[in-house]
Each structure stands twice: as structure tokens, then as C-alpha cells.
Amino acid sequence: MRFLGVLLATALVLAGCGADGSERASATSDARQLLSATVNNLPELRSATLDAKIDAAADGRATQVALRGPFQAGKKGETPRFALSAELTSEGRKESAGVAYTGKAAYVTLKGASYEVPSMLAGQLTAGLEQALAQGGTGGPLTTIDLKRWVPTPVNAGTADVGGVQTVKLTGPADVKKVISDINLLTGQLSSLQGVPGVGGKVPKQIPADAGEKIKDLTVTVFTGAEDQILRRLVVEGTATSGDAHAVLDLTLTKVGEDQSIEAPKNVRPFAELLGQLQGAGILGG
Numbered sequence: 001m002r003f004l005g006v007l008l009a010t011a012l013v014l015a016g017c018g019a020d021g022s023e024r025a026s027a028t029s030d031a032r033q034l035l036s037a038t039v040n041n042l043p044e045l046r047s048a049t050l051d052a053k054i055d056a057a058a059d060g061r062a063t064q065v066a067l068r069g070p071f072q073a074g075k076k077g078e079t080p081r082f083a084l085s086a087e088l089t090s091e092g093r094k095e096s097a098g099v100a101y102t103g104k105a106a107y108v109t110l111k112g113a114s115y116e117v118p119s120m121l122a123g124q125l126t127a128g129l130e131q132a133l134a135q136g137g138t139g140g141p142l143t144t145i146d147l148k149r150w151v152p153t154p155v156n157a158g159t160a161d162v163g164g165v166q167t168v169k170l171t172g173p174a175d176v177k178k179v180i181s182d183i184n185l186l187t188g189q190l191s192s193l194q195g196v197p198g199v200g201g202k203v204p205k206q207i208p209a210d211a212g213e214k215i216k217d218l219t220v221t222v223f224t225g226a227e228d229q230i231l232r233r234l235v236v237e238g239t240a241t242s243g244d245a246h247a248v249l250d251l252t253l254t255k256v257g258e259d260q261s262i263e264a265p266k267n268v269r270p271f272a273e274l275l276g277q278l279q280g281a282g283i284l285g286g
Contacts (some may be wrong), residue, residue, distance in 0.1 A: 025168045025226045031154040035170050037229040038222060039147050045230055046073040047260050048253040050084070058245035063090040070260035074103070079126040081262045085109070100265065101126070107265050108274070114265035115274045147234075149178040151220045162223050162232040163254035171221040174236070176212040179220075183207055216241040230256055 025034055047070070054065040069084035085098035098109035106122040107114050157169040184207055216239045223233035236249040 025224070025229060027156060027158040027168065029156060029168060031156040031170050031172075032148075034156070034168055034224055034229060035148055035151065035154050035222060038170075038224040038231055041228070041230050042145070045253070045256065047071065047258060048256045049260065050251070050253060052249070052251040054247065054249050056245075056247035058240070058243065060244075061091060063088070065089075069098075069100075070255070070262055072260040072262060079103075081260070083262045098265075100262065102262055102264055105264060107268065109265060110274065113273075114268050115271045116264075116268050118271055145182050146178075147220070147222055149182065150174050151222070154222070157221075159226065160223060162252060165232055165254075165256075166226040167223040167232050168226055169221060169223055171219065174218040174220045176215050176218050179218065179236075180207045180212055214241055215239075225256075232256065 049070045050068060052067040054063075056063045066087045067084060068086075069082060071080055071082040071084070073080045079101060081101055081103045083098070083100040085096065087094065087096045096109075096111070098107075098114070100107045100109075101122075105119075106117040106126075108117060109115075151170070151172040152175055154170045154172040157171050160167050160169050218236070218238040221233075221235040221237075222231065223235075224230065225232055232253055234249070234251045237247070239246040
């Protein structure tokens with residue numbers, strides 16, 4: 001049940017995320033210019049429905065993680081609204097969790113049951129998110145991710161449909177050191193969540209500097225809107241230098257710029273019923 005920290009971290013990243021008028025891009029557009037425009041437009045990505053998947057395998061064992069749900073950024077300084085759910089499948093076992101914030105109340109979902117978070121704890125959560133957002137500057141933590149650094153030599157691989165939107169596919173080998181550097185910068189911004197009960201200790205740790213030596217190939221593919229040059233899909237695929245280990249991250253954003261429906265779960269139960277489960281699963285506490 002360590003998903004709660006990851007879910008909140010994801011909500012934070014997306015919160016800083018629409019766009020300035022741009023010329024329509026095509027299969028003949030300059031890849032570097034399109035990638036640069038996509039990075040510049042990241043702060044304008046303020047609402048969407050997220051569908052992210054991670055498929056990893058090593059030593060004959062496979063693990064899949066799915067993260068889905070809508071998010072909607074509010075006015076400057078406001079905590080974003082979101083309703084995210086995660087599911088982990090590994091070695092025949094499946095776990096799931098969810099977290100939502102409607103702007104008025106926060107909820108967690110475990111084992112199919114939803115609970116309203118007490119106002120004091122919800123206040124700690126929103127305060128931690130707002131502090132982390134402030135560390136990211138006007139564009140939020142998402143601006144920490146500079147895809148131009150990740151893919152120094154992108155190639156325009158033609159057009160593709162993503163959720164009914166025409167996009168241009170930009171791909172190329174990744175600069176592993178710069179990818180790790182950006183991820184660690186983002187992780188540092190998430191440190192303000194450490195004091196939130198149920199999240200402290202679950203915030204992702206920084207990646208060791210020598211981790212890049214274990215990665216053989218890393219490819220990044222960006223799908224940017226042909227009309228607005230706003231990120232619609234990001235695929236990162238890597239293989240290890242030894243063994244058969246490999247992993248794929250596939251993140252898709254649909255309904256970009258639209259108002260998202262974020263409502264309280266139905267049949268909400270008292271939070272007191274959840275306390276024993278949190279303690280038993282090691283979620284409660286910093």
C-alpha cells in the first residue's frame with residue numbers, strides 16, 4: 001500500500017501543469033523546435049486525464065503499475081484537484097489504492113473502500129503540496145523536467161493519433177545522466193511532503209549517481225499536439241547493461257485543457273475504520 005506517496009507525488013507534478021497560439025506542426029516540422037515548444041508549454045498544461053503505465057521485468061519476474069485519473073489545477077497558490085487511482089501487479093499479487101482531493105475534502109481508497117481524511121490531516125496534505133508547488137516556481141515542479149536535455153538529438157518520426165488528437169512523434173536516444181539529474185531535482189522538491197502522515201517515508205528517494213552505468217539503452221519518445229505543441233504522450237524505454245532487465249514507462253494525457261469531473265467517492269466510510277489497516281500496512285506514520 002505504498003501507492004499513497006506515489007499518488008500524491010504524481011498529483012504534485014501534474015499540478016504545475018491550454019497553450020499559446022502555435023503554427024500547426026507536421027511530419028516535416030523541425031524536431032528540435034517542436035521539442036523546445038513542448039517544454040516551454042509544460043506550465044500551460046493545467047488539466048487532463050492521466051493514464052500512466054509501467055511495465056518492468058527482471059530475472060524472469062514481471063511487474064506492472066497503472067496510475068489513472070483526472071487532475072485540474074486551480075488559481076495560483078491553490079492546491080490542485082485530483083482523483084488518482086493506482087494498481088500494482090507483481091508475481092500474481094495485485095494491490096490498489098486511490099487518493100482524491102475535491103478542493104473541499106480529501107479521500108483515500110484502499111481495498112475498494114473509501115474514507116474521508118480528517119480536516120487536520122487534509123490540511124497537512126494540502127500545505128505540503130502547496131509548499132512543494134512553490135519550490136517549482138511559476139510553472140510548478142513539472143518545469144523541472146526538461147525534455148530538451150533528455151533527448152539532445154530528437155527525430156521527427158511522423159504523425160500519430162493520441163486520444164483523438166493529432167500529434168507529432170519525436171524520438172531519440174536519451175542522455176541518461178541528464179534524465180537522472182532532472183528526476184533527482186524533482187524528488188528534492190517532493191521533500192516537503194515528508195512530514196505528512198501516511199506519506200513521509202514513501203516519497204521517492206533520489207537515484208544514485210552511478211545508476212546510469214547499469215543502463216544500456218534508454219529511448220525517449222514524445223508525442224506533442226500538432227495544433228498546440230502540448231505534451232500528449234511520453235514513452236521512456238530502457239534496458240540494463242547485463243541480464244534481461246527492461247522497463248517501459250508510458251504516460252498518456254487526454255482531455256487536455258478541459259474541465260475535469262472530480263467528485264467525492266460514493267459510500268464514504270469513517271476514517272477511524274481505516275486507522276488499523278494503515279498501521280498494519282505500515283502506511284501510517286512519517
